Amino acid sequence: MLVIFILSKFWKDFPNYFAPLFSLILCSVYVTVTFDIIHLVSKKRFKPNFFMGYIFTGCVIVLFIIGYLMATHSQIIHYQVKIDKQANVDHMRIVQISDIHINELTQNSFIQRMVKDVNELNADIIVITGDTIDKRLQPFSDAKVSELFKKLKSKYGTYIIFGNHEYLAVNAQNNQGEDIIKAFKNANMTVLRDDIVYLNELGITLIGRDDYSSSKHGINRASLQDLLVFADDSSPIILLDHQPNNLEEPANLGVDLMLSGHTHGGQIFPINVLLKLLYKNSDGIYHNLEKHFTSIVSSGYGYGVMPLRLMTISEIVSIDVTFDNQKNQINN
Secondary structure, eight states: OHHHHHHHHHOTTOOGGGHHHHHHHHHHHHHHHHHHHHHHHTTTOSOOOHHHHHHHHHHHHHHHHHHHHHHHSOEEEEEEEEESSOOSSSEEEEEEEOOOOBOTTOOHHHHHHHHHHHHTTOBSEEEEESOOBBSBSHHHHHTTHHHHHTTOOBSSOEEEEOOGGGGTTTTSTTOSHHHHHHHHHHTTOEEOSSEEEEETTTTEEEEEOOOGGGGGGTOOOOOHHHHHTTSOTTSOEEEEOSSOOOTHHHHHTTOOEEEEOSSGGGSSTTHHHHHHHHOSOSSEEEEETTTTEEEEEOOOSSOSSSSOOSSOOOEEEEEEEEEOOHHHHHHO
């Protein structure tokens, strides 16, 4: 299991078809540990035998099915956020998708279901916060997935940023940054790589950062402080940044809402517990009331390395944002 995991991380051409095998091995490890605990707690009265082998195999299969369903069938997570700044609207809805990880195993039905669920939420804007592809662009193009992405509906458009997986094979032929940007644009998505967009009708500033890992590939991503020079800090500022590192920086610089992914919510136990030690917000919503700052980290729609989730679930995030427009009403 460890060898497969290491190969998947460092071998850029590692075949995704090993993922189900990795998942089954992992499920067998969990079931083995559980049986061992029961064996010890029962003072070794619970012993292995031929019949117990059938029970063990059944438990592994059932755990795999549960984990697979949790990874491939998403839930809708709703958040409400209040931004203490004036905008041109009283309310807006953001729908966030993250970490889809499209690869050779991704089925069109998986993306079709995502598009259907997102469109039913009637978003003002849709944001995709990185790791849309999983190393290679080809599955996104060959499977005609881009045609499905064109069907995403929102009032003011779909905005997408790069994650670390967009960079994993970025130097390969037909897989460079320009190729990925072109494919995303052809799917009617606005690509933000250290870019700022002011949405006039909404009265908000949207910033999309290049991924933290871009420096490993010879790209110098702009500092957040430099990007904010071009932003109107009197208007609501929403930041898209794939990795939820150092939440103090955006909070201190006047960002109101930061949307991230990357962590998968830990995806499997006990990684989800360990991530809570590494990140101030590894999954869900975090408020810094003193700085009027909110961070939302999605556990992602897809999955990494293996089609399995244990203790987390695939999700689409719906965020209802309200603004402090009382001053405008008083002046009127």
